[in-house]
Every structure is written in structure tokens, then in C-alpha cells.
Amino acid sequence: MSGGGDGASAPALRIRGAALHRGSRELWAGLDLDVAPGEFIAVLGPSGSGKTTLLRSILGLQPLSAGTIHVGGRVAHRGNPRIGYVPQQRPLPPDTSMRARDLVALGVRGTRFGLPLPRRGDRERVDQLLRDVGADHYGDRPVGLLSGGEQQRLRVGQALADRPALLLCDEPLSNLDLANQRGVTDIIDRQRRENDAAVMFVTHDINPILGRVDRILYIAGGRFVLGTPDEVLQTRVLTELYGTPVFVLRAGDRLVVVGVPDAEPHHDHGDDESSAGAHA
Structure with missing residues (x-):
């Protein structure tokens, strides 16, 4: 499974040969990803797998261990007005x-x-x-x-x-009830559709956004898979990714992932979700 848009326009985000390490531990390596304007990418995986760190690298706040990131054709840098950032919900x-x-x-x-x-x-x-x-x-x-x-x-x-061309969302639905999850998701999705903004959406629960997602980047155990929801959210694919039996079940219009190992050690800065499953 590989990344890339439809080739009709320059990517909103281009990542080549990206790797991230924490001390001697490799979070992941060899990531190539093109995100097309208007594309909705969900980023899934257990706590500590490097999802939030990836967003921080796109924001120019943390260097990669290897590889490059370009936003709108320019090297990623701090304070880029082409990027909008939505953090986790934390009460003021x-x-x-x-x-x-x-x-x-x-x-x-x-x-x-x-x-x-x-x-x-x-x-x-x-x-x-x-x-x-x-x-x-x-x-x-x-x-x-x-x-x-x-x-x-x-x-x-x-x-x-700033009418961003790329919207980075880091667990924006955490601690929200279902009505507010739907409302916030609708706002983000409308921005994508009306303004052709690309979206990278880190989440521990794929269900609230499943109908909007074009592709999934699933990171776990120092590896990743990238593809459509139907390609990635399969028992065989996630079992291979985790290296242990994992089962993807459907309950009505919701997905439940069973058997995901405990969250990995050495949590990401700001990456505090407790599991990866249906809460993927």
C-alpha cells in the first residue's frame, strides 16, 4: 500500500524517507506519503507510536531523524501559515x-x-x-x-x-460527547470540501470519521501500513502489523478491533491515548 494523490495537482504535503527515533528506539522509518489537496488522512496507532511527533515534525517543531517534509512545495518550518492546527480538547x-x-x-x-x-x-x-x-x-x-x-x-x-491548505488535527474529538464529535468533524470536513484543504487527523477512534476518510496511516510496533480504510482495517493486515493476532469486527456501522497489545512504552509528547483499536 502506498501513498500519493491522484496526480492532478501538487501535493499539500509530501514526506520522503522519513524516520523518527527516540533514543535508541526507532518509532518508524521509510515513510513516503503524498497528501493531495482535499484529501482526508486518518493517522491511527497505539500511544507512543509517533503519531503526535509526526504532526510536530510537519509543524517544524521537531526534526526528523531522516528524510524530508515539504508543505505546499516548501520545506516544513515553524509558524507556517499554510498549516492550521487543532489540538486535543483540554478545558480552559x-x-x-x-x-x-x-x-x-x-x-x-x-x-x-x-x-x-x-x-x-x-x-x-x-x-x-x-x-x-x-x-x-x-x-x-x-x-x-x-x-x-x-x-x-x-x-x-x-x-x-489563515485559510490553511493543510489542517493537522491531534485527537480533536477527545473528551467530547457524540453530538460534539459530530459537530467538530462536520466543520473540519466542510473546510476540506469547500476549500480543498488536506486533513491529517490523529485519532484513537476511527468510527466518528470513518465515512470521511480517504486513506489511513496506521503506525504500530515501529512499522506502518498505508491505504484505504478497506485495505488497512482488516484482521490479516493488523495482525501482520502488530505481529500478534488482532481481529477487526463490524458491529452495525461501527468497527471494533480486538486483541491490540498494550500501548507501547515511552509515550509520545502529547500522545496520550490509551489504546489502539476501535479505538484504533
């Missing part, structure tokens, strides 16, 4: 002294040098982003008093501020 303190719109405004103004002074058009852009993520009705409320799902919509709004 109730006494956080900003409104919902102020949090989104950080994405609109935060990439400038010096003080993030407002400029003409900023308020209109913030208002539009609030509408885009379904947060306009609570834009003036204190952000610390909002629910986890409401706060996460604002983080997506931040990530969309």
Missing part, C-alpha cells in the same frame, strides 16, 4: 479572562510580528469564523464558562484563521 479554567471571540482572534492576529494590534477587517474575519464553526451565538461569552465542545469549536476557528 473557568476564570480565563477572555471572551470566545478573543480566543478565535488569536488565530487571526497571532502570526504577526510584535504586538497583535487589530487591523481593518479583523473583526469581520473573527465574526465569519465564529459563524463558520457555529459559535456566533456565544461569541461574547467568557470562554472558561463554555462547554468542552463549545471551546473545541473555537479552537477549530483559530486553526482556520
